Amino acid sequence: LAKTTQPISMDSYEGQEVNITCSHNNIATNDYITWYQQFPSQGPRFIIQGYKTKVTNEVASLFIPADRKSSTLSLPRVSLSDTAVYYCLVGSNQAGTALIFGKGTTLSVSS
Amino acid sequence: EAGVTQFPSHSVIEKGQTVTLRCDPISGHDNLYWYRRVMGKEIKFLLHFVKESKQDESGMPNNRFLAERTGGTYSTLKVQPAELEDSGVYFCASSRPGTGAYNEQFFGPGTRLTVL
Numbered sequence: 477l478a479k480t481t482q483p484i485s486m487d488s489y490e491g492q493e494v495n496i497t498c499s500h501n502n503i504a505t506n507d508y509i510t511w512y513q514q515f516p517s518q519g520p521r522f523i524i525q526g527y528k529t530k531v532t533n534e535v536a537s538l539f540i541p542a543d544r545k546s547s548t549l550s551l552p553r554v555s556l557s558d559t560a561v562y563y564c565l566v567g568s569n570q571a572g573t574a575l576i577f578g579k580g581t582t583l584s585v586s587s
Numbered sequence: 588e589a590g591v592t593q594f595p596s597h598s599v600i601e602k603g604q605t606v607t608l609r610c611d612p613i614s615g616h617d618n619l620y621w622y623r624r625v626m627g628k629e630i631k632f633l634l635h636f637v638k639e640s641k642q643d644e645s646g647m648p649n650n651r652f653l654a655e656r657t658g659g660t661y662s663t664l665k666v667q668p669a670e671l672e673d674s675g676v677y678f679c680a681s682s683r684p685g686t687g688a689y690n691e692q693f694f695g696p697g698t699r700l701t702v703l
Contacts, residue, residue, distance in 0.1 A: 519591070519697055571683060571689075574635060575630075577622075578629060
């Protein structure tokens with residue numbers, strides 16, 4: 477199973493762009509990269525998923541280099557409400573696959 | 588659509604007692620999962636149902652834990668007897684049926700279990 481490594485914590489100010497990088501050197505050919513967000517007293521929430529290159533949705537962008545050994549979650553113009561823990565997960569994208577969580581990155585956004 | 592709901596939100600019991608946690612998945616989601624986070628640790632997978640069948644229970648810590656999903660709708664997770672190390676937050680998640688799905692799992696808010 478591919479292990480992920482990401483910063484324990486990051487600080488930012490409102491309006492800034494935040495980039496959280498995740499390392500996954502042992503990613504398998506069939507693995508996808510998925511990011512979840514978790515607010516206090518809530519369960520994790522899916523943000524974005526990708527396999528290679530770049531994926532963008534209304535919440536974030538995900539950049540994946542050609543070797544797929546790392547990925548970067550980009551949050552444009554963060555606000556106070558983006559303060560949360562962000563998890564980088566690597567694994568199959570097939571329904572029914574157990575998610576493997578690491579420690580995540582605690583993002584703190586201040587004004 | 589209504590989200591995944593869990594009951595109770597908090598439970599405080601004494602060591603040796605029994606507790607039953609309940610999860611109601613999103614309607615139509617055949618896949619149901621249980622996860623937990625014990626103090627200071629990562630969120631860990633416990634088990635996975637497809638409808639009423641257990642597909643993977645490799646994460647269940649021991650035989651004090653019993654999960655059921657009668658009728659393929661809601662699920663219960665019983666801990667009997669509870670031990671101190673069972674304290675933590677228990678999450679339930681559900682996802683759509685297979686074939687082409689991309690495994691987005693929808694999590695409930697969790698049940699915080701405290702064993703004294």
